Amino acid sequence: MNELDELRSRARGLIPLFYPSSIAVIGASEELSKPGGIVLAHFLEDGFQGKVFPVNHRQKEIKGLQCYPAVLDIPEQVDMAVIAVAVPLVKGILQECIAKGVKGAIIFSSGFAEVGGEGIKLQEELKKLVNEHKMRICGPNCMGIMNYNNNMMAAFTYSGSGNFPVNSPQASKTICFLTQSGGFGLSVAVTAVSQGLGFSYYVSTGNEAESDFSDFLAFSVDDPQTSIIAGYMEGIRNGKKLALVADMAREAKKPVVIFKTGRYEASSRAALSHTGALTGSDMVYSSFFRQKGIIRPESIEELLAILTLLETKTILQGEKAAIFASSGGHGVIMADKCVEAGLEVATLSEETLRKMSKLLPSFASVVNPIDFTGMDLISQSLFKACAEIVADDPEVDMLIFSYWVPKNIEEHTWEQLIQLKNSTSKPVIAIIMAGMTGAALEHMVHLKRQGIPVIAGLDFAVKAIKKIVDYTFKVNSARQEIIRPVSFLEKERVEKMLAGYSPGARLSESQAKEILLAYGIPVARERRAATAREAVSAAEQLGYPVVLKIDSQDILHKTEARGIKLNLASAGQVEEAFKEILANARKYKPGANITGVLAQEMLKEGTEVIVGIGNDPVFGSTVMFGLGGILVEQLGDVSLRVAPVCENDAWEMLQEIKGHSILDGMRGKPPVDKRAIVEVILKLSQLVVDFPQIAELDINPLIVFEEGRGACAADALIVMK
């Protein structure tokens, strides 16, 4: 069974947690102040059709149902157990469940890994137990699972509290919501349903002792009820698994929107103590999400905006917006915000302007953004007629209507918005200003029911639109082969070379370059020299001018050590440089093991970039790209992808750095050979896929020549895992 099949099979194994025919509530109670009381009330009151067995050895009957002392006393088959007991009892209860043949359990109980110390050990035991018996669990320390398709609300927040997300009757029930914070997830979910969004499932994953975020994600990708997946994530442990599920989701064209926290150290600290999850470096998460087409909102409001656009099937395939605003000022702000978010304010075509000026003879000029209040005052239908003309303009990809709280807009205008939506294939989006009141919420829900997304908050709206445009582009772009294979012979040669190194070892520059060469990456020719005389003879073989560099595994930063001399044009210069370099290196790091110098051909002038391989505890090998010099060192201006990297990824990496325009030529220089950089990125990706034992690799610098002239590695470094 390959990894994907295994993941899918694991996902199917979760079905009993969502669709059990019978549930045992262990720790059942009469009282609504206790988790075991709340969940039982849900099962009895919310319309769940399956069988429910309360388990509590201190009671005979709860709410009219017979109560069993233990799960083994239940005379019928039990598919799933909800466990709401104190920590010390959990293990024993799970053993009973296993004996009973229960397929899955939701464990509310807290006091496991999240409290550290003994809790971690308890959780490990629990994990071992369920894995041995292939039992599936959600939690511990979770808020439970809600299934809106069979009304199984296996959660310990009571519906009556107002803090429970109830789909509105007309909601479409297509969103599966996964959260690593139960409490916070609930508040997001309640806000979502108040805006008319509808859930298929809600899953609080808790400590993820056995089933994790990716397992539930895989379940929802394969689930026919779900077409959109939303999540709140603090951190995962297995990046490869998430990569597989993300590919499944992309294949299934189900958008995945994940609000990921822990961007900064200060907050990572909190995330750690919260779920015990390993928070990887945020940049790797960001890059990985981009690579896999996972949409990452920057705020909860933006998450809700994205879900609103997705749920109304607002297909956004271009960036050019026509903006209709309810005042001049409103239009100006919308235009600002659109451009800030990376959208374009459409330039209306001549024909559109001509048609509009026939309809609106009294308007001196029509420019985008369009102030629609004037039109609306003239005639109720004029507004719609104008909007239809604009919708027909090939320069327009979407129509944005921006106005203040509904009070400000007359009902007939909404109706025209709905008619317009039905008469055009272009997306129609309504954006309302902040200051959300009950009336605004009602307005949102009303228009959304007609297929028009209404988003509250200008900033969130435009960011959400841009993210959907990018997602649509990503999901529609062809999937690519991600390999730059090398011959069997070369691979075997590299394998032998690497086999000689112990963990943590560093390869010398010349050996690192040999490996690059084997993978088809051009390197600068060089000779090693132990004496000044050898250096001169090496220079003569290479041809003047040459570069001399210190050769020492103990000196990684040659420039800093003043261990490098460029453009040496004669034997005399080479001899002098040799001595100077040795002296500098000894001064820089007394006691360093110096094996001599490398004489290297002096490469033609080009642009210096850095390409490398890194290693992330969650996602594994990564490939990095940046511009040489201060941009990388001082501004950290690099881009990154998780290996394997496909060609589109590599091109995106080039575009993603802030200084990308440098690659297009500067100070009268021609553009650099970008394709050559892309090839190096792809070959490094292949190298680390073939040899994951490589922990780090730096090509610094890779000299890139002008278009069509290729690139050449001037220096290289490899560190083994």
Added chain:
Amino acid sequence: MNELDELRSRARGLIPLFYPSSIAVIGASEELSKPGGIVLAHFLEDGFQGKVFPVNHRQKEIKGLQCYPAVLDIPEQVDMAVIAVAVPLVKGILQECIAKGVKGAIIFSSGFAEVGGEGIKLQEELKKLVNEHKMRICGPNCMGIMNYNNNMMAAFTYSGSGNFPVNSPQASKTICFLTQSGGFGLSVAVTAVSQGLGFSYYVSTGNEAESDFSDFLAFSVDDPQTSIIAGYMEGIRNGKKLALVADMAREAKKPVVIFKTGRYEASSRAALSHTGALTGSDMVYSSFFRQKGIIRPESIEELLAILTLLETKTILQGEKAAIFASSGGHGVIMADKCVEAGLEVATLSEETLRKMSKLLPSFASVVNPIDFTGMDLISQSLFKACAEIVADDPEVDMLIFSYWVPKNIEEHTWEQLIQLKNSTSKPVIAIIMAGMTGAALEHMVHLKRQGIPVIAGLDFAVKAIKKIVDYTFKVNSARQEIIRPVSFLEKERVEKMLAGYSPGARLSESQAKEILLAYGIPVARERRAATAREAVSAAEQLGYPVVLKIDSQDILHKTEARGIKLNLASAGQVEEAFKEILANARKYKPGANITGVLAQEMLKEGTEVIVGIGNDPVFGSTVMFGLGGILVEQLGDVSLRVAPVCENDAWEMLQEIKGHSILDGMRGKPPVDKRAIVEVILKLSQLVVDFPQIAELDINPLIVFEEGRGACAADALIVMK
């Protein structure tokens, strides 16, 4: 009378527009669909105590008041007129008002500069007329003035429409709101009052034919009712005037918060057509605002958040936040957002942790952010006790309480929040999640009345807090002398040199350097040479190595023209370089007037920066700073201030660029002499204050040496206005 006195006197002249004893409503009407009807209704219904005279030649009486055919027919003194008639009539009516001795007028009528063409001419006539007779006007094309102190609502939006901002009874009425978009301003104002903010005045400035944004700002700075000034700005015409008022406001410790639009070209276009105002480059606005301590929110929501903090007198003097959150996830997000906004997540002191662990023995560890739900469950007063311990921690500058909509928080917790607020001198801020409902609004208003600011929306809240921290720092920092005066003799010498140049002329490099020298800016020594032989002799005088550079007014970018050769160490190299440079220059720009080459001393190695003078149509002369090379050219990484620049400004300019860490040393290099850069900035500022006829000046590069070693201008360029 100096400029400041004149401005203050103009501000006093606006009093009749705000506090008239008698008002004539010209174009008065019975009908609430007409501006002249709405404004009259306001005067009669809202509690305005002054006299009101309707003017309309077609009616004898309106709403029980005698109606006059013309303003001249009114038998009593008229302080102010509200003009709500068609464009062609406005001029005649103003003439009558002048004849009547009316001191000021609010002109609703549109059809002036904002429609272009004939409208511009009409507005010019109107401006000339009122200026001649020293009459003050607001508008035309404005929505009017509302004064909440005397209930004079001189606006044409009706209170009954729900689109009219009415202060809540408990509101403090301290905010003056100025807006260049009447319609948009109203929607902001209505949202503001719904959140419990209270206005002293609301002014829609319209086309600003006579009194402009800065005049009204000056009025509100000197007005005793106002302690906070908020604005919506699309663009101003006179930067110097705004600078004066900003200084007045800073002196008076009245914060000015302006939401400025027109960041991008696409939207600037709309701003232009909207108010006819000149939209200057947005970067100059941003820099100017920072320089003058004007707070610039990025969104309307952030504007409202800032006003809430200011109105509750939340004094923020540090960046270290203790975060109490209603769930673990909520805390993580808050920490993320705080750090993103430039705040710090406070590290609680050992003592605090010790005290807390005594109170909370069951909590394994207490880290910031603090999840307060647990405490709240244990004991109602525990929460407050813990918060007080945290408030006492010297590492904590503010206490942030972040929770979901009020439903989620028990009333006793709010009460404890209020008690806490009263027991600590540290700022207490509540931040609630989005999904604003009526209940949330009520909650905001309730806590605000107790002096606790409640902000809806995490993103906006943290940004607003950071802006207030920065503002407080700015307003508390000492005002500085902004001059680096030069001797009378030097100044006279420069004056004579500049007098020789006609507008648009460029000074040669050597002359530009002479001017820099006169202002105490070190420059590289140099000699001009017309022949190779002269170049060699110049090099010998300067001492090898030298630099040769093309000397031509027609070639501004010497590097691009390959017209510069560095590090020439011998007569032979100088001769060769001379020929090569001339050949390159001729090839680069055939026909260029080449006056020879400059031989220049080769400066010691240092860091290349750019310092220069620019010119903005709104704000006048500016001083710019950036790092040499790609950072400036490709990333546009520069900072800027409007001249005159004070020392704090100059230090801020150094800190503001993205690559600022380069100044602290890199690749093992020592930090550069930052003070030397600051001095050059201040001297350039002085130069352009003394000689505003300088349009542009570039020192590119200024070579900065290590700390204590100064800086030296290697190249210079001056262009005259």
